[in-house]
Amino acid sequence: MKLRSIIGILIVAWLVCGVLPVSVGAYVVADGADKSYAAAAEAMVLLKNENHALPLTSADKIAIFGDGQVYTDGKTGGFFLMGRGSGYFVPSETPKNPCDVLASYVNNGKLGGVYTALSESYKAAAVTGKDFTYSPTDEEYAAAAEYADKAVFIVNRTSFEGSDNSKASFFLTTAEKVELKKVCAAFNGKPVIVVLNSGSMINCGFANGRVDGVYADAVITATYLGIRGVDVLCQTLVGDINPSGKTVDTYAKVLEDYPSYKSFHENKDFANYYEDIYVGYRYFETFNVDVDYPFGYGLSYTTFDISDVTYTEGNGKITVTAKVTNTGGVAGKEVLQVYFCAPQKGSGNAVLSKASKELCGFAKTSLLSAGESEILSVSFDIDTMASYDDLGTTGYKSAYVMEAGAYIVYVGNSVKNVVVVGTHNEAELRVVKQLTQLCEPTTSFERMTFDGTETVGETSEFRSDLLHTPVYKAQTDVTEPYQFAEVMNGEITVEEFLSQMSNDELCDIAVMTHQASTSTKAWGGTEEMVEKYGIPIATSSDGPAGIRISTKGTGLPCATAQACTWNIDVMAVLGDVIGRECLRSEVDVWLAPSVNIHRYPLCGRNFEYYSEDPLISGIMSSALIKGVEKHGIACSIKHFVANEKEYKRSEMSSNVSERALREIYLVPFEMGVEAGVSMVMTSYNKLNGTETAESAELLRGILRGEWGFGGMVTTDWSNDSSLVNEVIAGNNVKSSGSEDKLDSTPLKKAVANGTISRSLLIENATYVMNLLAKMPDGQRLIDDSLVVTVDGTTVFEAENYTHKHGYARPEISKSRTVMAYVRATDRWTPYLTYTLDVKEAGIYILAAGVANASSDPNSNALHVYVNGVEQLSNFNAVFTGGWSSVNDMEIGAVVLPKGRVTLKVKSAVNRSCGNFDYFTLTPIKDAYTAISTADALIALMGDSKKWRGKYYLTTDIDLTNVSGQGPIGTNATNFTGVFDGMGHTIKGLSLTTSTEQDYGLFGKVKNAVVRNLTVSSSKAGDAVVGGIVGTLDPNSFIVNCTSHVDVTYNNTTKSAKGVGGIAGYLYAGSTNAGTVIKNCTNYGAVSSFSGGNEAAVGGIVGIVHDSGAGICEVVCCKNYGEVSGQGVKVGGIAGCLNQAKSGGGAEIVNCMNCGDVTSTMGRMGGIVGYVYSLSATDGKEPNIRFCLNKGDVTTDVGYESGGIVGLNAGANLDNCVNLGTITTTGKEEMGGVVGKTYTATNTLVFEIAKCYTVNGDVIPPANYEKPDYFTFIDCSTVTGSDLGSENTALTYGDGGYIVKDGELTLATLIPVSLKGDVNFDGKITAIDLLIVLRGVFNSDAAVSVHTADMNGDGKINLLDVLLILYKLLVK
Secondary structure (H helix, E strand, O other): OOOOOOOOOOOOOOOOOOOOOOOOOOOOHHHHHHHHHHHHHOOOOEEEEOOOOOOOOOOOEEEEEOHHHOOOOOOOOOOOOOOEHHHOOOOOOOOOOHHHHHHHHHHOOOOOEEOHHHHHHHHHHOOOOOOOOOOOOHHHHHHHHHHOOEEEEEEEOOOEOOOOOOHHHHOOOHHHHHHHHHHHHHHOOOOEEEEEEOOOOOOOHHHOOOOOOOOOOEEEEOOOOOOOHHHHHHHHHOOOOOOOOOOOOOEEOOHHHOOOHHHHHHOOOEEEOOOOOOOOHHHHHHOOOOEEEOOOOOEOOOOEEEEEEEEEEEOOEEEEEEEEEEOOOOOEOOEEEEEEEOOOOOOOOOOOOOOOOEEEEEEEOOOEOOOOEEEEEEEEEHHHHOEEEOOOOOOOOOEEEEOOEEEEEEEEOOOOOEEEEEEEEEOOOEEEEEOOOOOOOOOOEEEEEOOEEEEEOOOOOOOHHHHOOOOOOOOOOOOOOOOHHHHHOOOOOHHHHHHOOOHHHHHHHOEOOEOOOOOOOEEOOOHHHHHHHOOOOEOEEEOOOOOEOOOOOOOOOOHHHHHHOOOHHHHHHHHHHHHHHHHHOOOOEEEOOEOOOOOOOOOOOHHHOOOOOHHHHHHHHHHHHHHHHOOOOEEEEEEEOOOOOOOOOOOOEEEOOHHHHHHHHOHHHHHHHHOOOOEEEEOOOEEOOEEHHHOHHHHHHHHHHHOOOOOEEEOOOOOOOOHHHHHHHOOOEEOOOOHHHOOOHHHHHHHHOOOOOHHHHHHHHHHHHHHHHHOHHHHHOOOHHHOEEEOOOEEEEOOOOOEEOOOEEEEOOOOOOOEEEEOOOOOOOOEEEEEEEEOOOEEEEEEEEEEOOOOOHHHHOEEEEEOOEEEEEEEOOOOOOOOOOEEEEEEEEEEEOOEEEEEEEEEOOOOOOEEEEEEEEEEHHHHOEEEOOHHHHHHHHHOHHHOOOEEEEOOOEEOOOOOOOOOEOOOOOOEOOEEEEEEEEEEOOOOOOOOOOOOOOEEEEOOOEEEEEEEEOOOOOOOOOEOOEEEEOOOOEEEEEEEEOOEEEOOOOOOOOEEEOOEEEEEEOOOOOOEEEEOOEEOOOEEEOOOOOOOEEEOOEEEEEEOOOOOEEEEOOEEOOOEEEOOOOEEOOEEEEEEOOOOOOOEEEOOEEOOOEEEOOOOEEOOEEEEEEOOOOOOOOOEEEOOEEOOOEEEOOOOOEEOOEEEEEOOEEEOOEEOOOEEEOOOOOEEOOEEEEOOOOOOOOEEEEOOEEOOOOOOOOOOOOOOOOEEEEOOEEOOHHHHOOOOOEOOOOOOOEEEEOOEEEEOOOOOOOOOOOOOOOOOOOHHHHHHHHHHHHOOOOOOOHHHHOOOOOOOOOHHHHHHHHHHHHHO
């Protein structure tokens, strides 16, 4: 209650719902740094200035002492711009050394000289990121004093979240005393200037005669000043900035003078707030304890006079005005401060103890030139001066009262330097507001009073009435899930939206389960719920010194420094900076401000908090909240409440009287609620024995009941309280970065046993949904300006999405303001969703401007969905040179229906998609050349000038008995274009013997894409080495292709590198470009019997050769054809996997072989015949993962035969299963998983983990020693019964396989699109029927065979039309 409106100071609550976020515009980080600089400039507090020590002049020569003259970003030592923990930030600019900046002033005439030799000694001792200390030699002291007129000594301290400062840190350390004594002795009366670079107070006895042999003519603070802090300090020292900051804490003479001293240190499990309302200056003023520097104190390089003071009362308010005049010689600012003194206990009829002075308002002047004046006015509610009676001493228990008597009002420029300006009189006791007892201590302790002590905490009773929950309806059945957009558009209520959810889903909303792009996770439910219901999740970033994520943001002055400005306008500007940077970096919730009280100077987190005074804490933080939230960004005010000690913060209880709680510790939180804050974060500590997140009295009673807070309540990260108790108490979400803390199972069990009702879950989720509706993503759902009109070729910015996943956000670069950043983690698959208004239905080529700094092709793998149906999968963008180096990348063809369309770009599982700058949609007829006839295809085969183009098939092509066939692309002239089969088939392929080594439908391709194509052959010839492509050189992709070609290489005059059902040779060289085969299937037999010319033979690819930084990948491929060869490298998927020492890490992943593998010699495997790796870098070795072999492996003579790999010389195997039988009449080197292992390099240890075989041992048991360079983890023989029943996951692996139709199958193979849904809108309608009819009668029409071929005959005809019509009629 000790708050309410102060005109021009308190903030009006801002209602965010329905207000679109402010556009981030052209905001750049440098803008924020300028604002941070301006704030820091007003935070400098000059505590002492004698003997003309400051400002330094052009005539002054100085020597600089102390480790603080060098910036190292160490934990101790060096100049500090910030604290550690939540108060840390990633510098957006390279921090400077104070000594270097001061030295630069010599060149521009601001200083006469700097003794740089001494500074160089400090710099030589400093190591970036490390702690350091340096002690000058006696010769250096003498030389410095001989050179310099003045000494600058920088004292530095760091502070950490999670630990409190030591008692010793409050004073100069022994080393600092020694060094300062030597400085004073050497300078012998010449001015010594001490800079206090600390996040909390440092005792100033050294400046006031209490340290022998030490003096200081000037003392100035540099309290964690943010990114431009060094510039601000140095410019203040030379007078370019006139200090105008004021203290927000009291500098006591000794640590024991603080009334909280004993209780802070006496117990590790609790802290009794013995001092009660007498915190900080309230104590020192009331009990007349002498201090070094009082609250509200600060000097200037000029002087001010306060005159013409007026005092008026009216409409329940007191208004004080005064004229402030600059009476000095330089421009400066002054702060007008207003205090009151209420009738003290024992005065008249007053019975409540009170402080002698309490701040009730302030105002700061603009920059006043010498002689200039300004009239300031401060208003506050009379009822602000009320006191809370928690014990009923006045006869009105749990009430704010104005006791009878005189209320004296003071005005001045510090709590000490004030004069009486007026008196308000209360004739008799008046009840201002009657409340009920809440959060009273559960154990008794003594508290301080004006005339002694009294006991509190004996009458507390639990308020069970606070646990009442409204009744909501039971779960409703809906045909199609309601979408959150329907809530935003007013079509359904939040209750209706939540009523469709299961109890389990509602439970999942109560934990932070969704991965985010920032330093934290996100709110909104599980990934599945977000996609199912279109929930716009909310991401967050830590604070309060800026946004603490990998994207560099502005580092602000710490909260204490912000408060030292005493400037509300500065706080509003800083809030605007944070709001804009949150928008720019897709941060929805800023986890700040922190408004706990400086109860004691050694709390390790004080630098994150504002002051010992609750009013200035509330005023400054409320201005900040308003500045942030006007952008549609939520602030999470923290830590609610009484988190004034870091040591054992999760176990200890803060025991506080209800009066102190309401008059001191709750005040800034209530002011934040009045300012419109959207979220409250509970604290780690207990409050009076109860976890704050489990306190219904705190959350339901005070926060929601008394204050009317309608926002969301979250826990602090990874707190220790019970999720069930939290939800009961009114804490809506448990937040954490730790997976074990984010398990909703206890809540689900509580629902099942009746402890928690469905109504409570809906109430809880409602608060979460209301927050999400206010966030930028929620508002995007009703922002029509983000709808992209597709009319012909269309380009749109990637940042204009209407819905994002939590791990997708803008990435800021120097060359571009914003790019949509989509990066996955080990668990989450992020996406961006766009709303399109398509004017003409048809096939469009989707392309993008992509930046990719990863050489791993999987780092940019993505899927594309249209109206919820996948149309493109596993596109890979290549290395572009950096996360801001954008290249044009074609993704593929999509079918867009007319009207509103949802386009989703989603990362592949466990992979990232890079940074997107823009997307382009181009009608395929404008981007590609159509191939509709055999003649057109033959013409392409015969004209190498066309091999750079882009082509698509409009129909199946029959080349049976057509002459002129030859490969598209040769060794001399590679194919470097794009060929999209659009799901059609080229049949009758007939390639005759040739001198070309790279032989297939495509000979040799480089920087090329072949996709969505089926090839069949009646006579392939004896020179073919690949069913689709002969050789893939770097940056080439074969995607979604099928081969029915029987590949038989029998060329006795020309040796082939490799022979494969899809490709002969897959190569990634020294560049960062990858080479990939994905989602391809081979049905043809593959063999090579070339008369002594041994070739590696594979069902998908002959050789995978990774010789450089690029990565070769074979992903989600299946082989059903028999594979045979006379050599020693034969495999169901790949014959040979060969990786050079510098290889990037080749991979064969999610592949299945169903064909039998035979060889006349050996080294053959169900997946790979022979692995040979020279990899010397951990993490870059080849990998074979989640592969399944069903084929038998047989050799007549051979050796080294395995169900997965024949000879494994250096690959990791993970989660692979063999169901085939291994048979050899030769050596015993055969195994159910691996035939033989050895290493070609002795530098690495490889793993074979979670691999299983039904037939045979994992490796040969007889006469075989497992080498120490391979480790075998959880590998075993599996029996048939172990596979489980129908559609059950294989329990041995990570769920990579299921039993289907009585057989084990990969569960991760790509799903088949809905047959008949040719426009990909997720359903079959008359529109699909018309499109297929058009395709039947118009061969130029681009219709996908994948979805239109209803009877599986490989073509589109009237039978397909009839089948679609049948589906329509029987729906």
